[in-house]
Amino acid sequence: MLKRQALAAAMVGLLAASGAAHADGDIFSDGHVDGDLRLYNFNRLYASKTTPNTSAFSVAALINAQTGSFLTGFSIGGSFATANSLGTHSNELAKIDTTLAGPNNSIGTFSQAYLQYQHGIFLFRGGYQYLTDDPWMGNNDSRIIPSSYNALKVQITPLAGWSLFAIREYSWKSRTSGGMFPDNLYYSSKYDGDSMYGxxxxxxxxxxxxxxxxxxxxTYVHGGLNAQLRYYDFMHFARTAYAVGSYVFDTGTGFNPVVGAQYVAQNAGTDNRFAETNTKLFGVAGDHVKSRAIGGDLGLVIPNGRFDLYYNKVAREEGAVGGGALISPYTANYGTDPLFTTSMIRGLVEAGPGRAWKGKFTYDLFDKQLQLTAAYAKYMTDYRGNSHDLYVDVIYHLDGYLRGLTLRDRWELSNGGIDNLNPTNKTFVYNRVMIDYKF
Known part of the structure; x- marks a missing residue:
């Protein structure tokens, strides 16, 4: 039903655009089409003898289209995404990495279908869309198909680098779902027919x-300052205030210090979904949501590189859901939240109240064609023990005739933690080979 609604909305929009083409004359010539071709191969390797290794392979095409302007500022956009494992999935569900594209061999979905109005400093977009730069409600684009949202967005940009915005989101499509659903990542896979895995x-x-x-x-960006302030009401889950900022001191030497800080405050009463169902997070139920998190960053930008030392703390709150767990409906277990210390596999959203620190080094070679990243993170948590992650990321952007093609290998090793972090407390290795061609 939701797929048919999205297709109908896109068709109505295209008809409207067609009718306006005679008035403006540039609706198609000023429009554009772009997209990605992707090939991803993921492998989870467990040292635990009782846990089978899992893997998944998938190819995908993501096509985006947007008309030129008509009726002085209106345009219509849409995206279609399709992925296929080419029959490579194991016959045993326990051996499939369902976080890549779910357990099925193929997915096809309209991930965007929106009407946009943009004129001067004002922007409105309504319909299925990506919320690309949203830290707690983004498109989670570490898998084969991004997450998208059925939402209304209004944005005003009074000055260059400064924007004010409001968003009302109604439903979403996870990165393994075929359509929009009124759920989030705290719901079970296949809730109300949603094949939401991972x-x-x-x-x-x-x-x-x-x-x-x-x-x-x-949000505000000017010179070395980058700051944002956001308030979310994840209705019946958590009300969240989020502030983050960083400043790069330009010394003129090529060696520029960086300082950053972030703060998260959450609350919700007894009408939240966790309290009304007596649901436990990290083995702890609660009658309300309350969470506080702080973070800091000390860094140094060097020629062609950067080093950062990060810290986060999520305070323990007695009587609260998960003992003070951070509630993140659209990133939980995805490892895509904006906390400074989040790793590829997980962070304090997944590990629960406690402390974490992380060291990260990035370096570019060959005029930024080759990007190297190495990181180490340690988590000291109240309910899931201590664990640490070692991360290596190699990205190569091809040039010349193959411009637009990117080869990437992400590798992370995790040690420690309690069973549902690393089975039987053994080493866990996650390797993600990712090939992407943008056109």
Whole structure:
């Protein structure tokens, strides 16, 4: 039903655009089409003898289209995404990495279908869309198909580098789902027919649906300053205030110090989905949501590189859901939240209240064609023990006739933690080979 609605919306929009083409004359010539061709191969390797290794392979095409302007500022956009494992999935579900594209051999979905109005400092977009730069409600683009949202967005840009915005989100499509659903990552896989894999799945099947999210905030970028302030009402889950900022001191020497800080405050009463279903996070139920997190960054930009030392703390809160767990409906178990210390596999959203620090070094070679990243993170948590992750990321951007083609290999090794972090407390290696061609 949701797929048909998206297709109908796209067709109505195209008809409207067609009707306006005679008036403006540039709706198609000023439009554009772009996209990605992707090939991903993921492997999870467990040292635990009782846990089978999992793997998944998938190819995908993501096509984006947007018309030129008509009726002085209106345009219509849409995206279609399709992925296929080419029959390479194991016959045993336990041996498939379902976080890549789910357990099925193929997915096809309209991930965007929106109407946009942009004029001067004002922007409105309504319909299925990516929220690309949203830290807690982004498109989670570390897999084969991005997440997208059925939402209304209004943005004003009074000055260059400064924006004010408001968003009302109604439903979303996870990166393994075929359509939009009124749920989030705390719901079970296949909740209400949604094939949402790689999620937390804490809530019981009888839990009521999620009514969506209100968001408002502001971002500001000028010189070395990059700051944002956002407020989210993840309705019946958590009300979240988020502030983050960083400043790069330009010394003129090529060696520029960096300082950064972030703060998260959450609360919600007894009407939240966790309290009303007595759902436990990290083995702890609660009658309300309350969470506080702080973070810091000390860094140094060097010629062709950067080094950062990060810190985060999520305070323990007695009587709260998960003992003070950070509630993140659209990143939980995805490892895509904006906390400074989040690794490729997980962070404090997945590990629970506690402390973490992380060292990260990036370096570019051959005029930024080759990008190298190495990181080490340690987590000291109240409910899931201590664990640490070692991360290596190699990205190569090809040039010349193959411009647009990127080869990437992400590798992370995790040690420690309790069973559901690393089975039987053994080493866990995650390797992601990713090939992407943008056109």
């Amino acid at each position: 999620n937390n799945g804490s809530l019981p099947l009888h839990a009521r649906s999620a009514p969506g999210t209100w968001e408002g905030g502001s």
